[in-house]
Amino acid sequence: MNAEAAIMNARQWLWLIAKRVIFTIPILFGVATATFFLTRLAGGDPAYQIAGPFATDEVIAAVQKQIGTDMPIGDQYAAFLGDILRGDLGTSIFTDRPVISDLADRLPATLTLVILALAFSLVFGLALGSFAAYRRGRAGDKVVRVGSFSALSVPDFWLGLVLLFLFFFRFGIAPGPTGQIALGATAPRDITGSAIFDAAITFDSAAFRAALHQLWLPLMTMVFIFTAPITRLARSAVIESLTSDSILFGRACGLPKRQLWAYATRAALPPVVTFVGILFSVLLSSAVLVEAVFSWGGAAQYAVNAIRQNDFPAVQGFVMAAGVFSVAIFLVVDILYRVIDPRVRL
Amino acid sequence: MTPSDARHPILTVENLFVELSRKKAVTPILQDVSLSLPEAGMLGLVGETGSGKTMTARAIIGLLPPGVHVKSGSITLDGSELLVDNSTAMREVRGVQIGMVFQNPRTALYPMSSVEAQMKRVLRAHLNLARPNRATRIHEYLRLVGIDDVRRVARSYPHELSGGMAQRVVIATSLLCEPTVLIADEPTTGLDATIQRQILELIADLQARFSLSVLIITHDLGIVAQYCDSVSVMNEGRVVEHGPKRQVLKSPAHEYSERLIAASDLRRIRRAKTSEPQ
Structure with a gap:
């Protein structure tokens, strides 16, 4: 294979990889959306678990405010997508680490x-x-x-x-x-x-x-x-x-x-x-x-x-x-x- | 008896019976087939689809499909019996003494390797050549089958070749280890009409040049008329007629041959008509 053909070949490979990476974006968007709504569909608010079984309504409300589950679902979704774009997957509610x-x-x-x-x-x-x-x-x-x-x-x-x-x-x-x-x-x-x-x-x-x-x-x-x-x-x-x-x-x-x-x-x-x-x-x-x-x-x-x-x-x-x-x-x-x-x- | 038939036969098939056994049912495939391919001659084996032509070829080369086996008979190549149960010996016959060309050249070549790579493997299987000599020989044979742009074709993968080019490569591959007998099983069926002629001319040319003995399987009597010395006609697993080309084509002794000839004439007329307006 001569040099010219090798360059052509390398270009084709790069193009293939680039195409795939571009296609990844809508796929991951779909994955993110699906997971977001599926986890919400499963029901349950982690605030109840964090606050414990004997917590008062005020405590629960405070926890909800802290972890953001008090917001309307649309706002939560928007915040979630915004975080992902910044490369932030959020903070785990239980380990309290990113x-x-x-x-x-x-x-x-x-x-x-x-x-x-x-x-x-x-x-x-x-x-x-x-x-x-x-x-x-x-x-x-x-x-x-x-x-x-x-x-x-x-x-x-x-x-x-x-x-x-x-x-x-x-x-x-x-x-x-x-x-x-x-x-x-x-x-x-x-x-x-x-x-x-x-x-x-x-x-x-x-x-x-x-x-x-x-x-x-x-x-x-x-x-x-x-x-x-x-x-x-x-x-x-x-x-x-x-x-x-x-x-x-x-x-x-x-x-x-x-x-x-x-x-x-x-x-x-x-x-x-x-x-x-x-x-x-x-x-x-x-x-x-x-x-x-x-x-x-x-x-x-x-x-x-x-x-x-x-x-x-x-x-x-x-x-x-x-x-x-x-x-x-x-x-x-x-x-x-x-x-x-x-x-x-x- | 014409001179071609009087020649010493290099390949003979005698009273060959082949059958298919599945479970307990046994179906006869070939019944009492006898052929004789004269040395440096060209024998046409004709008959309609399913008449047993391909099975005869595959019995000769020892590659019958699973479940199909030789019941009795004898196949001799240059005097030695091929129907002995020895797969290693047969491997030395295939490619070395008998080359074979198939109907569909594009599927016959291995799709994953370049032309040169697969030809090298055939060479290496039979001949002990130094690496540079292998490449030289491959290029020489590609040139021999009428390929001009040898380097490009050698580098190509089968799917990059046209049907005619692929068949040339198949022919070059099957002749690479200098077999004396070439079996061509409908070598032009899968090709365009214009290419068919070129491939037949090539086979005829190689036959003359290397004194190859060629068994050509076809259902096209036109090919027989033009290129063969003698012809065997098969129908329903039997050889119904055998003789020098002229004799069989002019005055067929068997009613089936007669019908075959009539059909082929019709076809030729039809083909001429359809190709005129172009």
Whole structure:
């Protein structure tokens, strides 16, 4: 590729990314609006919870005035949008800290879990799916199909509890549900809030081992469950590409099996990658339950507590953050799609 | 007997029976098919859709679809039997001794790789060439099939090529490891009428230049009339007539061949009429 073509190419990529970022604005506006009204629809005023069960009407009114729930809904909405534009997600009613710093502390832990789970599920799902496609109708295929079907029907929190019971309680090879770093274990310097990531970037091997020790069980819970749908999709996509003309021509040219396998798997990647993008938001909601089981202390667990306590700003902040990351993942998927498949125009 | 038929046959199919078995039902696909492709000759295999032409080709190259298998018969290439149960041996036949060209060139090429990348993989599968020699050979073969802008085409992805260009690339790929036999399964069906002729001329030219033995599968008797030495006519999984081109086309012995010829004449007249106003 000559220099001119390379510049053209870079321009097209930038344009693609810019377009996506511009599209993000109305999407996030929609997300913000929906969350705002949904949290209000759920009913309940956090002022009652803050003020306590025996508070007088005056106290409640004072609290309402303080947190702004005394204003008409339209004004609240306008104030909310204005704050967002300034990059302010409000102050959590219960932690009394800016929601944005609460999330900044907790999101990395959640994202570590979700992104690692996504990556491992993708690798395992592709491997198992293409293996099954190759052995279509034979014993290996049947095992994978039955296995993935059973994994699909297992609820994540239940699996987390069962794994805890087995590996922590029975075999004693996994730690208990004590969060990202066990009490008394060497913790890495806190940079991002994700223990394993911080340990990795500070080359702290003791802390890395400690974090890994805590991580593998919740990670396994999520990987186990999300490998299943990817496996099933990968299997059908590889079967489809195996029966394509180009594989037949490849065989007619005497290409070795390994090459044909690589051809079929690569041709099956685009639908699988798209699906993984969709799976991201499903994984976030699964993280809510898995974090609760393992006391992970991430943003998902924070959101659950916020919902329970009618902490509107915290709930809105979490949903906004989830929206931003979902859009970001879709952008990554879009880019990957174009890298994998040359037929897709920039 | 014409001279072409008297030539030593390089590829022979004898009493081939192929069937499809699904669950307990067995459906015959080919019944007692015999063919003989003379060395450096061009044999046309004609018949309507579903007559078993493609299945015969795929049986020869050992790539029958799932569930379809050879029941009995013999296929020999240069005297050695191909119907032995040995997938590695067959892999050495495919691409090396027999090249195959398919109906739809745009789907035959691998969509995710550039022309050069996929041709390299075919080369690497069979020949032990140094890296620079591989590129040289690929360019040489692309030029051979009548591509002028070799560099651009080598860099292109299949979807960027026209149908005719893609078929040239397919032909170059299938000849890359110098097979002696080329099976062309309806190589022009998916192409524009003007391109069809160019591709046929190319195949005929390559056949003459490299003394290739070509088995061309078609339902167009015009192609047979112009390019082939001999012809086999298939109907409902059987070869109903075989002989030198002239003999079969002029005085078909079988009633089905007669009908096929009549139909093709009609078609040619119709085509001439529709193309006149242009």
